[in-house]
Amino acid sequence: MAPSTRSLAPPMDLPGLSNASWPARAKARSACPEWTEALTTGHAGIDDDHRQLIALLADSWRALADATLPKADVRQRIEALDAFARQHFAFEERLLAHPGIHDSHRSGHLKAHQRFLDTIHGVIDAVENLPPDVCSHFMEFLGSWLLHHIHGTDMELARLCAEIGVADTDPMPIEP
C-alpha cells in the first residue's frame, strides 16, 4: 500500500494557509532558514535558543536533501530538532506561566507550539517511508512557520517579558 501523508498536517498559524490548500501550497520551494539579526527578540534566553533551533532545522533540511544519507541518519537529525524544540518551548512556556502574561497570548502561543510539535512528529514517523521530497516540503513549511512564529508570537512574548520585568535568561520556576 502506498504511504499516506494523511497524518502529516501543517502548523496552522501562517496567514492564508488551510488544510485544504495543503500540500499544494508546499510546491513553492523556499530557502533554508538562517539566523539574521532581524530575528532578535531582545530576550537573551529566547534568542540564544532560536539560533540553535534554526541551526538544527537547517541541519535536518540539508539531511533531507542529501540523497546519499541513510534514512536512519536523517531521522536522527530530525529527532534532535524535535528534542531541542521541546526544550525551547518548555523554556518559553515557563515564561508564559508568569501571571503578568495575558491569557489570550498564553493560550495562542501554547497551541502554536503544539502544532509545530505535531507536524514534526508526523515528519519523524514518515521519513523512512515517504519520498524525501515530500518530507522536504514539510521541513520547508516548518522553516517558514518558525520564522513567522519568531517574528510575531515570540517577539510579542519578549516585549511582554520586558514590560513586566521578567529576567532575560532566568525563566520563572515551575510550580509543582
Ligand SMILES: [Fe+2]
Ligand atoms: Fe514560541
Ligand SMILES: [Fe+2]
Ligand atoms: Fe521561540
